[in-house]
Amino acid sequence: MQITFKVYRKDPEKDGKPGRSNYSVELDEEATVLDGLLKIRDEMDDTLAFRASCARGYCGECTMRVNYKACFACTAKVSAFTKKSPEILLDPLRNIPVIKDLVFDWDAFMWNKITAVKPWLEPDESSTNGENLLPDSTMADLRKVMSCYYCGLCDEGCTVLPVDFDFLGPAALTKAYRFVFDPRDKAGRERLKIAEKPKGIWDCVHCFEASEHCPRGIAPTERIISIRDKAFKVGITNEKVARHHTSFAASVKESGWLDEGRLALESEGLTNIKGLMKLLPTAARAMARGKAPIPYLHPKRPGAEQIKKIFEKGEREKK
């Protein structure tokens, strides 16, 4: 079949302005997008830059957007993208500095962040003589997270990164999970401390885009939630988002609904004078318009007792 690839071009050595080149290529039914790109480079235009290594969907090197969907060029069959029209748009990943054409800057995007979570096992040196005996179920879970390709598709889908490029992002935090939940790792709390630093787990907004994007079904968002849960369990709770969670739950448990004034105060932290001062202007304005209830003087809603029981049941079950 005849396919027209419309490929994003940018040459930093020319004018550096983005544009597109069109290539019309004859491919067979089974061909992948990478086959198309290789053919273009071999036969039509060998100045076109893109990355590829294994060419079999093992390595994550040829990540790009095909008709705006982020995927691997080597596993994307052209036939899947040409049902409606014989045109395929190829672009580099979003939100990342482009170096040339389809090649973008991995370092800034992902590697530096992954290194920041100290992605290596800190083994217990006292047991180094033989193999650790471990259930396969634990290994299976680790194999699942470890099957991460470092492809960056989760970061590409992330809704926080476009707003805050310094957010560690789902790929790095998924790496953190891999070590937090490895029973052989002895770094324990230290690891959680890294993950819970500013720009870490608490900055995730749970939009689940990362999980939607991950081609390995690793569910990065769920992994971030698991690290948060674990942080709570070991008592890492004195952080703004954590306090927000705790206060939210406490309020609903006690009165059946949300005490917004209290939530604001407790999220900032009752001893955080500076933080509390910052709330004052907003609070004053809201009060003037009759919009802010007085914190803690907040009536119970009808049925609050039932709600409290649900909470208590949940707490018992969790124990």
Place this chain on the structure above:
Amino acid sequence: MFTHDIILIGGGGAGLRAAIAAAEQSSKLSIAVVSKVYPMRSHTVSAEGGTAAVMRDTDSLDLHAKDTIFGADFMADQDAVEVFIKEAPGELIQLEHWGCPWSRDADGRVSVRAFGGMSVDRTCFAADKTGFHMLHALFQTSQKYDNIARYDEFYVTSLLADDGKVRGVAAINIYNGRLEAIAGKAVILCTGGGGRIFPFTTNAAIKTGDGMAMAYRAGVPLKDMEFVQYHPTGLPGTGILITEGSRGEGGWLKNKDGYRYLQDYGLGPPTDTPVHRKMELGPRDILSRCHMQEYAKGRTFEGPYGHYVHLDLRHLGEEVINKKLPFVRELASKYVGIDPVYEPIPVRPVVHYMMGGVHTDMNGSAPLEGLYAAGETACVSINGANRLGSNSLTECLVFGARAGRAAVQYAAAQGAPSSQRLEALARDEQQRLDRQFLRKEGGKEKIAVIREEMQKAMEDGAGIYRKEEDMKRTCQLLRELRERFSNIAIEDRGDVFNTQLTAALELDFMLDVAEAVAHSALNRKESRGSHTRTDFPKRDDENFLKHTLAHRTPDGPRIDYLPVTITRWQPEERKY
């Protein structure tokens, strides 16, 4: 100019293991890992089936050694094999401590599975993404050491040697096109194999034999290059590998009559559950030849991508397939639209591994001072004429670590290389690149065309079955292609991510490697392991129980030989 004590070229299994071994020797040493792709895109990532070592009481070092030597058709150096087998278990346990998620038995121990040519279960695995998990565990561990510096996406174009010693490397920073001199007291080549000299291969696009060619150009001989392994079960069309682990778990090979044909070639009797070294668990060279003979008898299927047979996993059931071979299921459905739970998988032999490589001793040391090599790019040799599946990942670990340690020892006694001298060598290299590629005008030949013709010549003359006249023609064609290559056209004159330049450099390297393979094959007038000649169908220990050494000369390879080291296992007929 950058300066380090030890330079690793390659960030695959061997390179990273060597880097860690060197870093562990002393935190004062500075180590560089230079790789043309990010380390975890190295080809080790795609190894599926497993990695072998004696891990159980039911096994023994002698038995693993014997299987390896027998599999190698007695071409392996037996002292090297003994060292390899002895250090293998420690390496796998070490990797466990570095976080590799090995599959486990019910008692929590690391599981072992059957593999071709092995007499007992001794292949450890991490489901069917073993290399992936090993590479990632090594990569993660390597990040722990502050004294390991990485040069990701740097393309090494040549070794810088002076006065009979290696002093560093010249590498292009792919991001900006600058040629950098990287000085080092010792250089370890871990650049992997070169399967891409053939048209149909399981090897990644980046496996172009660069390190072999660089050593060859620096005057180091390439050893046993004629031995190229075909894996019997690749997917037609793409060459994607269906791991031997699938036969280790009990998969069957059937011809178009649904008959388990291996029983006709002395590998029987067929049994329902797998028996070590029999039938589908025979060694790869023999299984690949059986396929070709079935084809000659007209008993294979014909498809759009040529002849194929069936790999049948259906009787294993969905549970076993999901637990032990999930990736096989994924690959088969993704690439040939077949779910192995319900249908057999079409497979055919495919170029997979190079037993030969840079001539080294047991410490990875090559016959050029300061140069070491390990992994697929090296030939120690433990694989001889036919590697047993799952020995090569272990080889990357054992000999990577040994080379790392040996290089440290060597470097300790060396003074810092002269930076002036190195800058001058790098300038020479820049001039060569300018002359040959970047500033050359009027080139006519296309990279893709020459590459394709080279690959075809290799398949025609140096495939599973070889004979004199075909090989001669291939050698001739390769010479002509070398000539035509000098007239190559490079249109991309940009500095940033000039992938056309890297493609040209890779082809340049491949042409050297291909010639070494073809000439080594032409000169070996016998059949042994993977090297099968229709004109010399028998093994000839009297004349050819010796390693081939190919030396580079302007007129093509010069071949000489080196005795094979035999310790405790006298050559005997190789029967399964």
